Amino acid sequence: MDFSALMTSAGINIGLCALFLSLYSILRKQPTNVYVYFGRRIAQDHNRETECFTLDRLLPSPSWIFKAWENTESDILQCGGLDSVVFLRFLVFSIRIFSIAAIVCLFGVLPANYFGRDMLHKRIPFESLEVFTIANVIEGSRWLWVHCLALYIITFSSCVLLYHEYKSISRLRLAYIRNSPHNLSHFTVLLRSIPNSGVEMAGDTIRNFFGNYHGSSYLSHQLIYRTGKVQKLMSSAEKVYRKFVQLKLASCGLNTRQKLYRCGLCGGDKSIPFHFQRNEEDLDEKITDITTADIFQEQEGCLAAFVFFKTRYAAAIVSQLMQSPNPTLWVTDQAPEPRDVYWSNLSISYKCLWFRRVLMLIISVVFMFVFLLPVTFVQSLTQLTQMKKMFPFFRDILKMPMVTKVVTGYLPSVILLLFFYTVPPVMMLLSTVEGSISRSDRKKSACHKILYFTIWNVFFVNVLSGSLLTQLNAMTRPNDLATQLAEAVPKQATFFITYVLTGWVGLCSEIMQIFALIYTFVRRYICQLDDDPQLVPTFPYHTEIPKVLLYSLLGFTCSILAPLILPFLLVYFCLGYVVYRNQILNVYVCKYEMGGKLWPVVHNTTVFSLVLTQIIAIGVFGLKSSKFSSGFTIPLVIGTLLFNEYCRQRFYYVFTSLSVQDLIEMDREDEISGRMEYIHEELLSGYYKFFPAKDSNKSDICNVDDGATTATESNQFSSIFS
Numbered sequence: 001m002d003f004s005a006l007m008t009s010a011g012i013n014i015g016l017c018a019l020f021l022s023l024y025s026i027l028r029k030q031p032t033n034v035y036v037y038f039g040r041r042i043a044q045d046h047n048r049e050t051e052c053f054t055l056d057r058l059l060p061s062p063s064w065i066f067k068a069w070e071n072t073e074s075d076i077l078q079c080g081g082l083d084s085v086v087f088l089r090f091l092v093f094s095i096r097i098f099s100i101a102a103i104v105c106l107f108g109v110l111p112a113n114y115f116g117r118d119m120l121h122k123r124i125p126f127e128s129l130e131v132f133t134i135a136n137v138i139e140g141s142r143w144l145w146v147h148c149l150a151l152y153i154i155t156f157s158s159c160v161l162l163y164h165e166y167k168s169i170s171r172l173r174l175a176y177i178r179n180s181p182h183n184l185s186h187f188t189v190l191l192r193s194i195p196n197s198g199v200e201m202a203g204d205t206i207r208n209f210f211g212n213y214h215g216s217s218y219l220s221h222q223l224i225y226r227t228g229k230v231q232k233l234m235s236s237a238e239k240v241y242r243k244f245v246q247l248k249l250a251s252c253g254l255n256t257r258q259k260l261y262r263c264g265l266c267g268g269d270k271s272i273p274f275h276f277q278r279n280e281e282d283l284d285e286k287i288t289d290i291t292t293a294d295i296f297q298e299q300e301g302c303l304a305a306f307v308f309f310k311t312r313y314a315a316a317i318v319s320q321l322m323q324s325p326n327p328t329l330w331v332t333d334q335a336p337e338p339r340d341v342y343w344s345n346l347s348i349s350y351k352c353l354w355f356r357r358v359l360m361l362i363i364s365v366v367f368m369f370v371f372l373l374p375v376t377f378v379q380s381l382t383q384l385t386q387m388k389k390m391f392p393f394f395r396d397i398l399k400m401p402m403v404t405k406v407v408t409g410y411l412p413s414v415i416l417l418l419f420f421y422t423v424p425p426v427m428m429l430l431s432t433v434e435g436s437i438s439r440s441d442r443k444k445s446a447c448h449k450i451l452y453f454t455i456w457n458v459f460f461v462n463v464l465s466g467s468l469l470t471q472l473n474a475m476t477r478p479n480d481l482a483t484q485l486a487e488a489v490p491k492q493a494t495f496f497i498t499y500v501l502t503g504w505v506g507l508c509s510e511i512m513q514i515f516a517l518i519y520t521f522v523r524r525y526i527c528q529l530d531d532d533p534q535l536v537p538t539f540p541y542h543t544e545i546p547k548v549l550l551y552s553l554l555g556f557t558c559s560i561l562a563p564l565i566l567p568f569l570l571v572y573f574c575l576g577y578v579v580y581r582n583q584i585l586n587v588y589v590c591k592y593e594m595g596g597k598l599w600p601v602v603h604n605t606t607v608f609s610l611v612l613t614q615i616i617a618i619g620v621f622g623l624k625s626s627k628f629s630s631g632f633t634i635p636l637v638i639g640t641l642l643f644n645e646y647c648r649q650r651f652y653y654v655f656t657s658l659s660v661q662d663l664i665e666m667d668r669e670d671e672i673s674g675r676m677e678y679i680h681e682e683l684l685s686g687y688y689k690f691f692p693a694k695d696s697n698k699s700d701i702c703n704v705d706d707g708a709t710t711a712t713e714s715n716q717f718s719s720i721f722s
Contacts (some may be wrong), residue, residue: 006129014502021060021511024064027512030057032524035535037587038586038587039535039587040586042536043536065582067582071585081587081590081709082582085169085172086169087580088580088597089168091577093162094548094573095577097154097157098555099568099570101559103559106566109560113137116134116137116138130491131492134147134560134620134624137624138624143305148621148632150559150618151559151613155639156635166599166603166650169599170557170655174654174662177662178269178666181670181675182679182682185334186658186666187308187315189309189318189333190346190437191304191305191331203223219308222307222688223305269343299515304346311668313663319332319335331588336440338443339690340438342441343529345435353435356433364452366448375461376461377415378419413499416499420458423454424543427450430446431449438594440592440593444542444601451605455550463485463489464488486619490561496558496562496565497562499554507579516537539588551572552606557608558615560613607641611640614640617629617633
């Protein structure tokens with residue numbers, strides 16, 4: 001690829017970015033799009049402002065950039081939680097480290113690459129991009145020490161910044177734990193594999209076991225049953241209730257138009273209020289038919305239980321210890337927060353979890369290898385000779401200079417990006433089937449899968465070869481992996497530059513919310529339905545964090561090999577910082593928290609990127625017959641690994657466990673202030689408030705057992721209409 005093809009790709013992407021950002025600045029001002037671009041604020045404030053029409057609504061403006069920039073970190077923490085702060089901190093880290101890398105490499109490494117061999121250079125627009133890479137440096141060149149020195153500066157700066165961020169985010173997590181005194185999950189243990197005695201009820205079995213072995217700290221428990229019939233009625237009741245609320249709001253106006261059902265092309269002759277009144281009467285009749293005996297008939301199908309303890313310390317101890325000599329019975333784990341529980345997975349037998357995890361791992365690996373086909377096709381587009389062989393009828397078209405520049409410089413990265421839109425739904429489905437008991441664990445598991453998938457398919461598969469046979473051949477020679485990477489990465493650096501350029505458009509499409517716009521249009525004008533504030537999405541950390549980490553890996557690995565990628569990466573991270581701040585403040589709602597647990601993923605992947613960069617550099621220096629630079633890089637690899645181990649020992653456990661000191665101090669403060677009694681009362685109903693009626697798979701139900709009496713579910717269901 002020549003420099004003009006790169007500029008063609010840059011021009012197309014810059015034009016699309018300008019178009020998307022201009023459209024966004026106009027569409028965000030339209031009242032009909034308020035639920036798309038200000039969903040979080042509408043859901044939080046429960047109102048929407050109406051403004052008179054002004055000409056300013058039809059003119060693009062950059063005011064949203066200043067509004068997103070002027071908010072402080074405390075505002076971000078309040079709106080999006082600690083996870084959003086962690087995500088933005090990584091973007092800031094990327095801006096800092098690649099600013100340092102850009103200064104060092106553009107003014108030091110790039111001239112060494114460009115003048116690396118004696119040759120007659122063309123004018124820059126007609127130069128091949130390979131002359132700007134390390135491939136242009138002759139063997140045994142004395143200028144290779146510049147690349148080695150640049151690698152040392154980048155690695156040292158990265159370790160310093162990573163340590164600073166790890167330390168700062170660890171403090172934020174400790175503050176997050178200490179500042180959440182009413183977190184019910186700290187007092188709660190999730191109990192699974194409850195043995196069936198065959199004599200007594202499940203509730204009595206749990207009460208007797210924990211009363212016997214944890215009598216001084218045991219408070220109560222809450223059983224979880226499979227009662228699909230009751231849950232189906234609860235789901236219908238909730239829908240009717242929400243429709244009543246919408247009708248009540250609509251009845252405030254003098255003129256109420258009658259809407260059609262479904263697609264808007266056909267409908268009944270009954271009025272909406274009568275329709276919902278009839279539904280309410282039917283539901284009341286069905287609910288009254290369910291007796292206490294029907295519910296207790298399903299007590300043998302007890303899935304799990306939440307066991308509550310009087311102190312945080314007692315719950316933490318129980319969650320960590322094995323409760324019986326048989327490790328498959330009385331299995332305890334720290335319970336998720338009530339809003340974080342993924343109720344449908346509580347029905348999975350504990351003995352089946354290992355089988356599900358192994359099966360999902362196998363499916364994930366198979367999916368990764370199946371994805372070799374589109375990646376191979378994309379790689380063939382970057383090489384004109386292969387394209388002419390594959391598509392002989394396009395030979396005349398490919399002779400046109402502009403078509404060649406578009407096909408080789410723009411089309412491959414776009415096609416690959418479009419293929420990758422199918423990956424997150426598949427990985428989220430696999431993580432769900434895997435058996436995660438919380439929404440945050442499910443999203444974290446999907447994040448890991450997508451991260452491994454993208455690094456393998458975008459980086460390794462692309463750099464190793466452009467043909468499937470060569471890729472398979474490369475995988476059979478793991479000893480030569482470093483040498484193959486050293487040969488291939490400089491050649492594929494131009495493709496990675498165009499991939500980063502396509503990432504600009506991805507950020508602009510994120511802020512445009514194209515899919516949300518289409519969904520809202522179909523819902524409002526075709527299905528004739530009102531906007532629902534409950535449909536505000538959560539931030540897709542499982543897709544955005546792997547995406548940003550991939551671009552970071554490309555920046556590290558190409559920094560000394562092809563420094564031209566660094567300015568484009570800086571633009572990506574700066575644009576992403578503004579875009580994601582805007583989305584966190586206005587669009588996405590924080591429905592549950594991971595408490596910053598994704599930072600170790602970010603840290604470990606960044607260290608992996610550094611080590612991979614150093615290994616590739618060793619291979620490149622070996623190919624260039626520079627033994628001094630190659631040997632001098634080996635201590636850098638060892639030092640980076642030792643740094644990672646130190647950070648793991650120093651900070652990692654803050655993100656995986658709770659400290660005894662913090663738990664006991666929080667317990668003492670609550671006992672002295674008198675809040676402990678209030679927390680104990682809240683425990684009995686805290687998880688029931690987040691009853692799975694709002695979950696996707698509505699098959700489970702909770703039953704509170706306070707150790708003395710058990711309230712019937714029939715009386716609790718009727719409260720949905722109050």
